[in-house]
Amino acid sequence: MPGATSPWRVNDVVTYDRMRHNATTLTALLIGIARTGGDEAEQARIELARWRREVETMDGFDRAAVTAVAERIALRIREVEGPQ
Numbered sequence: 001m002p003g004a005t006s007p008w009r010v011n012d013v014v015t016y017d018r019m020r021h022n023a024t025t026l027t028a029l030l031i032g033i034a035r036t037g038g039d040e041a042e043q044a045r046i047e048l049a050r051w052r053r054e055v056e057t058m059d060g061f062d063r064a065a066v067t068a069v070a071e072r073i074a075l076r077i078r079e080v081e082g083p084q
Contacts, residue, residue, distance in 0.1 A: 016060050019070035023055045026073050029080045051076075 030051070033044035051073070059065060 012061075012063055012066075015063065015070065016066050019058075019066050019073065020055065022070060022073045022077060023051065026051060026077050026080070029077065033080070 027048060030044045030048040034041045034048065054069060058069060
């Protein structure tokens with residue numbers, strides 16, 4: 001559609017892409033926990049499914065929601081990774 005404009009601003013796309021990238025990182029961490037078969041494995045699977053649903057149903061045009069989820073994902077990554 002030539003001449004059409006997008007409701008996204010450039011920095012909105014960057015924020016959304018960063019949120020998706022961090023969601024992928026968190027997914028990898030949770031899969032690693034789930035594969036260990038330890039006490040935390042089932043909880044990691046449940047959490048993974050919850051995050052996946054939340055990210056997949058995210059309204060990419062809702063900047064406030066994307067930012068909020070991105071911050072929660074970043075916090076959870078820090079929690080899972082522990083002290084560095």
